[in-house]
Amino acid sequence: MKHQLTALMGAAILAISSPAFAQSYPSGNIQYIVPYPPGGGTDILARQLNDQIARQTGWNFVVQNQPGAGGSIGLDQLSRADGDGMTLGIGQTSNLAVNPALSPEVEYDPQTAFTPIALINTQPMGIITNADSAFADFGDVLDAVRAEPGSVLYGTPGSGTVSHMAIERLMATGDLEFEHVPYTGIAQAISDVMAGVVDVYVGSLPSVIPHVEAGTVRLLAVTSEEPHPLVPETPTVASFGFDGYQAADWKAVVGPAGMPAEAVAAMNEAINAALADDGLRAALEAQGSVVLGGTAEEFATFLAEEVADWAEVVSTAGLR
């Protein structure tokens, strides 16, 4: 009953003018589920974005951190919330596209359990090696792998992370064989790269750039389709003969399934307006992000592609 009424009211007001609707939605504090602990990359991004939206619209967000199982527990909770637009959350490559194919316990179907609202940003992975390594560029790494499959050890921040899946995708595309050394987070992995114990390390670009700048490690390649604006000189993995190859950690705002179209439109508009702000844009770009934004429909199409792509990587690699 409440839903119908809101929807009806929303539709009626929207019929007159859409900015007017923006004033009736939201009808109070927006509960905002961040499926990671406070202080992590996702949490910081969510808070920065919400801050900007709040400044521009006066809406109030109450962030609720619900960590666990690679972000899947928080999203599972979101999928069970009321679809009235008053509970939203932030999702990303791992919990919206990879985990549903990879993890046996994920119960939600990312395409039906959520209402896509808007993409926020994307960050590629950076592939680094020790400063004194014999690999002059990524081509050398590929040569070594081709000459002796399994001879190159690559570290990642964990099994099932985008870093791991990025190489799995490369292995599936290029018929290569790397040996995976998962770590638990970045600390020991970076330390092992610096000591030259592990050959290469794949991690999110912002997490490796400070070490590249310090000169202790070298950046060999990025996993985005186009060279990244922060490191324009660094070649993409795709440029080594893997056309169309890309792997990125994107983040997006989603709501539970069945959100009224007007609420989606209002939130999407607010997100795009916030992302257009120079200050926020500069902050995100400094962190290694490419700002995306766009319509809810574009996000839905993108999500469908990603879900299919990663499911294929998971099944080709036999990870499930």
Place this chain on the structure above:
Amino acid sequence: MFFDNVILGLEVAMTWNNLMWCFVGVFMGTLLGVIPGIGVLAAISMLFPLTFQLEPTAALIMLAGIWYGTTYGGSTASILLNVPGTPSSAITALDGYPMAQAGRAGVALFMTTVASFFGGSVGIILLMGFSGTISQMALQFSSTEYFALMLLGLIAASGMSSGAMIKGLIMVCLGVLFGLVGADIYTGTRRFTFGLVDLADGIALVALALGLFGVSEVIASVGKISSKGIDPESVRFRAMKPTRDDVRRSWFPMIRGSAVGSFFGTLPGTGPSIAAFMSYALERRVAKDPERFGKGAIEGIMGPESANNAADQTAFIPTLALGIPGSATMALMLGALMIHGIAPGPQLMTDQPELFWGLVMSFWIGNLMLLVLNIPLIGLWVRLLTIPYQWLFPVILMFVCIGTYSVNNSSFDVLLVAAFGALGYGLRHLSFPAAPMILGFVLGPLMEEHFRRAMLLGRGDPMTFLERPISATVLMITAAILLWGLYGSMRKSGAS
């Protein structure tokens, strides 16, 4: 140069604004440390959003204050109630609680505050003078070395509790087993999760520690403790005064504890909890009369409490000098910098000297504040014991429930506390010691992780453990301890 930096740091740390946030941090930290369950990560997480409004140095000073402040407060509940305030002070309960039962709660609380300050000071000195050297040393530690160290710890600690050795070993194994629950980090295979998504990340340390030590303690104590045991004299200010014997016994444990703690603080992936355990094991090893341990030996609280505070401070060495956060909490600290557009990395110390030295000097101020803050509070905390236990225990349970829930916002974790409480009560009734289980829980999964990674990195050759000098040395020490222990027990059985 060094003194210029110290002066610069003091100038930053002594501004009114930074002093205030330092006080807020250590005050909140010490209070939250007293409350069982709310660990440092949860405490920092709760206050993290506040840092969006602060300038980065103030934000870090406050978060760091919470971090080392909780460790000061953590021993309070361990000593008074046998319920650990934080996992890193669980071990303090082993000898702190018997001291309290003997009417020496004030002494125990006073001395642990001193130990905390001593350990913290050693850690800060290392942080100030040797960050570069130590962080380079930490780089020498790869999985091979970690495995050797964890094995050493486990062997050294196997005789950690009084009572039958075989029961201690069984508890270590059960602890390792609980530690293995969750997704295997190498393959993602779910082990012993029984399809529960809540177990995918494993069992939370806080649930295990509070169940085993906290809830089982409550069950065992209800109806048995009245406020009878509390002599009104023992809550007086004078009762805090340690005897000359206490002081004499405390020096070396504090020095050894600080050394152990400083070492484990710098290694990513280990930290104050492991430091405290290792220090306790060491104290028991070197003691002339190990049978005093578990019955109120002051060495058993001084070592661990210096160790966990030293580890708190040295944990900043890899974090600030290399940009490598050794724990989730340290990653959070770096997160606080990221929101202010500072990329945390190896160049932080040179690029942001005001931030680095301001933070380091604030540690001195914060530790002094904690010393001044905690000693008068001791009288207040000890008065808790005058509340009749039949009123106190339901409130303890409430704090345990809320504290556990707050770590992951998880009701499931609270159910785990209940389960481990029941298990812990059963086991303690059969005189199975609880501490080795926590040790196994913490060290076991790390041992597996590093053993498997060492084999991967060594390309399948077990000789890697003997080829690398540090690991070979540590393994040799381990073997020596093992042989020495076997020889000792053989001689003993021969004599009897």
Place this chain on the structure above:
Amino acid sequence: MVNDDRADMIAGILIGVAGVAIAIYAAAQFPMGTLRRLGPGMFPVGLGVTLALLGLGLAVKSWRNLTLTAVEDRFRLKFEIKTGLLTIAGVVAFALLLRPLGLVPAIFAVVGISAFADDRNTPIAIAKLAVVSAVLATLIFKVGLSMNFSLVAWNWS
């Protein structure tokens, strides 16, 4: 805490059986891997075997002690069944009620149920204690730390 050899023997046997069960389950469920890439099964299987041996050791040791002394002298264990059940029930009730009903009812549950474990607590005293606890918790966690709890809720999803 007293050592009870008969209970120890039973515990030893139970642990031994559990160890064998764990080893068999792990060997059947998880791959052992290769020397280079050790599988998820290696540690659990090793652990199960170790536990089985330790359990056996404990059982044998206490059985030998048992034959040395008369049985009735050794059996001294007495579990506090009522205390244990009420305490555990209180914690479980908190876990189950916190999300659906909110913080205050969950506190009433844990304090109200567990407090009955001590016979000296009268129902009126318990009611007072529950109210005081709820106020204390609200002040500390809600007002002081502004944690994200609903004080009272109605949310059974």
